[in-house]
Amino acid sequence: MKTIKVKSPANIAFIKYWGNHDPHLVLPNSDTFSMNISHCFTTINMEIHDDPKHKILAIKKYRDADFERANAESLSRFLKYYESFRQYFGVKKDIGFDIRSENSFPLKAGIASSSSFFSGMALALNHAFNLGLSERELSIAARLGSGSATRSIPDGYVWWHQGNDSKSSFAESLAAPDYWDLIDVVAIVSYGEKSATSHAGHATASTSPLYQSRLKELKVRTKEMRAAFEKKDFTKFGTLCEEEAISLHAVMMTQRPAIYYWNGASIELMKKLQQLRQQNIEAYYTFDAGANMHIITEKKHLKAVQKYFEAQPEVEELIVNYPAIGTRLIK
Amino acid sequence: MKTIKVKSPANIAFIKYWGNHDPHLVLPNSDTFSMNISHCFTTINMEIHDDPKHKILAIKKYRDADFERANAESLSRFLKYYESFRQYFGVKKDIGFDIRSENSFPLKAGIASSSSFFSGMALALNHAFNLGLSERELSIAARLGSGSATRSIPDGYVWWHQGNDSKSSFAESLAAPDYWDLIDVVAIVSYGEKSATSHAGHATASTSPLYQSRLKELKVRTKEMRAAFEKKDFTKFGTLCEEEAISLHAVMMTQRPAIYYWNGASIELMKKLQQLRQQNIEAYYTFDAGANMHIITEKKHLKAVQKYFEAQPEVEELIVNYPAIGTRLIK
Numbered sequence: 215m216k217t218i219k220v221k222s223p224a225n226i227a228f229i230k231y232w233g234n235h236d237p238h239l240v241l242p243n244s245d246t247f248s249m250n251i252s253h254c255f256t257t258i259n260m261e262i263h264d265d266p267k268h269k270i271l272a273i274k275k276y277r278d279a280d281f282e283r284a285n286a287e288s289l290s291r292f293l294k295y296y297e298s299f300r301q302y303f304g305v306k307k308d309i310g311f312d313i314r315s316e317n318s319f320p321l322k323a324g325i326a327s328s329s330s331f332f333s334g335m336a337l338a339l340n341h342a343f344n345l346g347l348s349e350r351e352l353s354i355a356a357r358l359g360s361g362s363a364t365r366s367i368p369d370g371y372v373w374w375h376q377g378n379d380s381k382s383s384f385a386e387s388l389a390a391p392d393y394w395d396l397i398d399v400v401a402i403v404s405y406g407e408k409s410a411t412s413h414a415g416h417a418t419a420s421t422s423p424l425y426q427s428r429l430k431e432l433k434v435r436t437k438e439m440r441a442a443f444e445k446k447d448f449t450k451f452g453t454l455c456e457e458e459a460i461s462l463h464a465v466m467m468t469q470r471p472a473i474y475y476w477n478g479a480s481i482e483l484m485k486k487l488q489q490l491r492q493q494n495i496e497a498y499y500t501f502d503a504g505a506n507m508h509i510i511t512e513k514k515h516l517k518a519v520q521k522y523f524e525a526q527p528e529v530e531e532l533i534v535n536y537p538a539i540g541t542r543l544i545k
Numbered sequence: 546m547k548t549i550k551v552k553s554p555a556n557i558a559f560i561k562y563w564g565n566h567d568p569h570l571v572l573p574n575s576d577t578f579s580m581n582i583s584h585c586f587t588t589i590n591m592e593i594h595d596d597p598k599h600k601i602l603a604i605k606k607y608r609d610a611d612f613e614r615a616n617a618e619s620l621s622r623f624l625k626y627y628e629s630f631r632q633y634f635g636v637k638k639d640i641g642f643d644i645r646s647e648n649s650f651p652l653k654a655g656i657a658s659s660s661s662f663f664s665g666m667a668l669a670l671n672h673a674f675n676l677g678l679s680e681r682e683l684s685i686a687a688r689l690g691s692g693s694a695t696r697s698i699p700d701g702y703v704w705w706h707q708g709n710d711s712k713s714s715f716a717e718s719l720a721a722p723d724y725w726d727l728i729d730v731v732a733i734v735s736y737g738e739k740s741a742t743s744h745a746g747h748a749t750a751s752t753s754p755l756y757q758s759r760l761k762e763l764k765v766r767t768k769e770m771r772a773a774f775e776k777k778d779f780t781k782f783g784t785l786c787e788e789e790a791i792s793l794h795a796v797m798m799t800q801r802p803a804i805y806y807w808n809g810a811s812i813e814l815m816k817k818l819q820q821l822r823q824q825n826i827e828a829y830y831t832f833d834a835g836a837n838m839h840i841i842t843e844k845k846h847l848k849a850v851q852k853y854f855e856a857q858p859e860v861e862e863l864i865v866n867y868p869a870i871g872t873r874l875i876k
Contacts, residue, residue, distance in 0.1 A: 423762060423765070423766065423788055424758070424762065424788070424791075424792060424795075427755070427758030427759075427761065427762055428758075430758065431754060431755065431758055434754070435754065453801075456798075456799070456803070457754055457755070457799045460755070460795050460798045460799050461755060461795065461799075463795075464755075464791050464792065464794075464795035467787075467791045467815075468787070468788045468791050468792075470784075472787070472819060474812070474815060474816045474819065476812050477809070477812060477813065477816070478808070478809025478810060478811075478812050478813040478859075479809060480809075480812070481805070481807050481808060481809050481811070481812050482808065482809040484798075484805060485805045485808070488803060488805065528809075
């Protein structure tokens with residue numbers, strides 16, 4: 215019985231993916247840019263079985279002691295992915311499997327759990343079917359499961375090219391993890407599962423009357439962000455991170471149906487972060503599709519950021535993340 | 546000794562004024578649209594004195610027992626207004642005065658207290674100098690003190706034409722108070738004074754990278770809002786109100802320096818209002834430059850809205866406002 219073990223990071227996007235023009239191939243409406251994060255990852259253990267009817271997915275949730283069988287929704291989404299993967303790469307063979315997936319961080323809480331899971335599964339299926347896919351093909355394979363998963367395949371700081379078709383919409387590493395010692399401190403304010411999955415939100419993003427404006431702004435912001443990254447201009451970089459997060463959530467709150475990922479604690483922490491900066495501790499926020507604030511800072515400010523936010527009543531827990539490598543086989 | 550008594554309403558904008566291209570003449574970058582509100586108003590008692598050196602402004606704050614002399618900042622802003630008014634209308638005469646201004650609602654808390662004060666003062670000064678200004682001229686006079694004050698002069702539902710110079714930037718009534726039984730229930734979540742005055746925020750609005758997009762969207766939204774108002778299409782009208790509020794606050798949070806008027810309670814109430822709608826109680830939010838949520842509803846839903854929000858822990862107080870007439874002399 216063959217067993218494949220994979221470890222894959224979540225990533226935090228500085229320029230966000232929101233909305234696509236092809237929901238099946240998951241083709242986005244803009245380039246996006248992210249960093250793989252060291253302490254939010256998924257570990258997948260996949261046992262291959264001969265009987266194709268044997269298809270099991272079990273998930274161990276954050277801080278749970280045991281694996282539990284995935285619910286119907288999660289299993290169905292995964293099986294749909296499994297079919298898309300086989301179809302896309304022309305795999306005729308069907309296999310059985312027993313997959314155990316474990317997250318090091320809270321599920322569905324604005325830390326991209328689908329990014330680490332589907333990137334990990336792309337690599338696992340590549341080995342299950344002995345396809346020998348390149349990194350670029352793997353990032354495309356991950357994309358079929360979840361847009362943000364595309365970016366978890368390559369190492370460190372990752373650029374996802376929008377492209378104009380499936381082949382040209384892939385991710386590549388812009389810089390290794392040690393290029394810049396940025397840190398992403400996730401301030402967990404809510405362990406609750408979010409009200410809407412981002413999967414559903416992408417489909418209705420363009421119903422926001424702010425969406426077309428956002429796409430236009432993004433062309434400018436993306437260029438500026440890339441330039442700030444190349445110069446390691448943290449003030450400019452961080453300021454753009456915050457603008458991007460506000461633009462994203464403004465779209466979310468005005469699409470139909472409206473999605474409110476922020477909660478009261480999110481807003482209070484945004485304001486507190488602004489106050490912290492006035493004490494010359496440089497840090498900026500970003501938010502994915504969730505209530506938890508990602509605090510982007512440089513290593514030299516980490517201790518001060520930790521000390522300040524540990525003391526805030528809104529914060530349940532802080533997860534400190536360094537830039538990380540992409541998806542890998544492990545032993 | 547001549548005494549002038551004035552009562553002037555605050556107004557709630559459905560399409561917001563944010564940013565201007567002439568801070569002295571207060572010329573806005575778009576048309577705006579509002580409703581005067583019945584239970585948030587300023588009462589001004591102005592005694593005229595012969596000695597021009599006698600210049601007193603006293604303010605009775607919400608729920609205070611007594612009048613107190615205005616602080617230096619408020620007095621200086623008012624005296625600057627007094628000078629602008631005289632200059633604009635060619636008034637050579639200087640007068641002394643003892644002004645007592647009393648608000649029926651919390652100051653500087655996202656209910657436009659400057660709107661009711663400066664509109665009231667425009668009418669008071671008109672009578673103090675016996676100028677016989679028309680309603681249009683009064684709305685221009687109010688504008689010199691505060692943009693939103695322009696809209697408190699005419700009755701009911703009020704349109705402020707952007708114009709291209711001072712003469713063409715005035716407000717007029719689009720409909721009388723009884724045209725549509727909209728209600729503005731203000732959910733007070735914070736009595737605290739806000740961190741930045743909107744006066745200062747207007748000056749830096751255009752530093753937001755979202756600002757130009759906002760102005761473009763506004764052309765569309767303003768037309769749609771006017772059409773919804775004419776058809777009394779409340780669902781469309783309310784949806785546009787919410788979009789407008791999000792667009793406004795997205796700009797505020799991304800201008801430099803960033804302004805966060807929302808607090809945690811604001812966000813929680815936005816989410817709760819969305820939940821209330823799922824129970825077929827139709828109501829929509831808007832926010833001015835403050836944390837307090839304005840709940841726009843129709844009379845038939847008022848009781849349900851009150852009952853629901855009175856029970857929420859974030860709400861300190863509800864103020865129920867009906868559409869109101871504009872600035873008037875009183876006895």
